[in-house]
Amino acid sequence: GENVEQHPSTLSVQEGDSAVIKCTYSDSASNYFPWYKQELGKGPQLIIDIRSNVGEKKDQRIAVTLNKTAKHFSLHITETQPEDSAVYFCAVHGSSNTGKLIFGQGTTLQVKP
Amino acid sequence: GAGVSQSPSNKVTEKGKDVELRCDPISGHTALYWYRQRLGQGLEFLIYFQGNSAPDKSGLPSDRFSAERTGESVSTLTIQRTQQEDSAVYLCASSSRGGGNTGELFFGEGSRLTVL
Numbered sequence: 001g002e003n004v005e006q007h008p009s010t011l012s013v014q015e016g017d018s019a020v021i022k023c024t025y026s027d028s029a030s031n032y033f034p035w036y037k038q039e040l041g042k043g044p045q046l047i048i049d050i051r052s053n054v055g056e057k058k059d060q061r062i063a064v065t066l067n068k069t070a071k072h073f074s075l076h077i078t079e080t081q082p083e084d085s086a087v088y089f090c091a092v093h094g095s096s097n098t099g100k101l102i103f104g105q106g107t108t109l110q111v112k113p
Numbered sequence: 114g115a116g117v118s119q120s121p122s123n124k125v126t127e128k129g130k131d132v133e134l135r136c137d138p139i140s141g142h143t144a145l146y147w148y149r150q151r152l153g154q155g156l157e158f159l160i161y162f163q164g165n166s167a168p169d170k171s172g173l174p175s176d177r178f179s180a181e182r183t184g185e186s187v188s189t190l191t192i193q194r195t196q197q198e199d200s201a202v203y204l205c206a207s208s209s210r211g212g213g214n215t216g217e218l219f220f221g222e223g224s225r226l227t228v229l
Contacts, residue, residue, distance in 0.1 A: 001171070006155075032215055043117070043204055043220025044156070089156060098169045099144050099211035101218065103156040 002027045002094045006104030013080050014112050021107045023090035024072040032093035033066060033073045034101070037086045044089055048075070080111045115139070117221035119205050125227045126195055134190045134224045138207030145182055146206040146218060147190050149174075156204065162188065163211040195228045202226075 003026040013019050023033075034049035050057045050064045050073065057064050061080075066073040077084055090104040118137040126132050138145050147159040158172035162182040173179070177195075182188040192199055202223040210216035 034217070036218075041222070043206070043222050044218075045220070046217045049217070093215045098161060099146075099163055099208070099215040100158055100161050100169055100171070101146070101215065102158060103148070105155040 002030065002092055002102045004090065004092050004102050004104045006090050006107060008107060009105065010108045010110070012110045012112065015080060015082060017080055019075075019077045019080055019084070019109055019111075021075045021088055021090070021109075022072060023074070023092075023104050024070075025092045026071065027092070027094050028068075028071060030071075030092045030094050032101075033064070034091050034093075035062075035064060035075045036089045036091065036103075038089065038106075039086050047088075077109075080109075082111050082113050085109055085111045117205055117207050117219050119203075119221035119224050121224055122222065123225045123227075125229065127229050128196060129194055131191065131193045132195055132226060134192075134203050134205075134226070136188045136190070136205030136207075136221060138186070138188070138205070139209075139219055141185075142207035142209050142219070143185050144208040144211030144215075145188050146208075147180055147188070148204045148206070149201045150204055150223070151201045159190070159203075161211075192226075195226075197228050200226055200228045 031052040036044035038044040063076040091101045143164045145162040148156040161169040177193045180190045204223045206218040206220040
């Protein structure tokens with residue numbers, strides 16, 4: 001089945017710096033790659049997603065890049081703010097007709113003021 | 114409109130007891146997911162329902178775990194003969210899109226299960 005690896009597991013940056021989180025996947029037919037943000041005590045929320053026919057997508061301070069050849073995709077957060085502190089999860093949807101999403105292990109991002 | 118609602122929010126039970134967790138998805142959402150999240154860890158897929166299709170049960174860890182969904186509404190996740198390693202937050206999510214056109218999942222706040 002699909003295997004998703006996420007790195008780093010923890011990331012600490014100064015306010016205003018950029019943060020990058022990377023995920024690799026195993027199924028070359030995977031076609032949908034969302035990123036979720038989880039704040040303490042809450043369920044994850046979608047922050048950005050990308051489909052396999054696009055190489056990059058940007059939404060204000062957040063961007064996602066996809067390299068299908070290398071089977072990895074990355075989340076980029078620029079001008080980080082303390083409220084960006086949370087756990088971030090990547091996820092992968094495989095090529096089958098099932099809607100199953102496989103999540104990475106998560107990255108705890110701390111933005112220091 | 115209301116989001117995904119899960120109950121109970123917290124459940125403490127004794128080892129060996131059965132528990133039932135409930136999920137009310139967003140109205141009209143055909144896809145429903147259950148995930149398990151152990152403390153400080155990622156989301157572990159358990160089961161996926163899409164409309165009237167047969168559910169994808171490939172993530173259920175043992176035959177003590179089962180889930181049902183009535184049509185496109187409420188779902189219950191049942192854990193029989195609970196064990197301490199079942200302690201986790203159980204997250205439910207629903208989506209208006211599924212199958213090969215999977216889109217945004219809307220998560221509830223989870224049911225925290227503690228098995229003593």
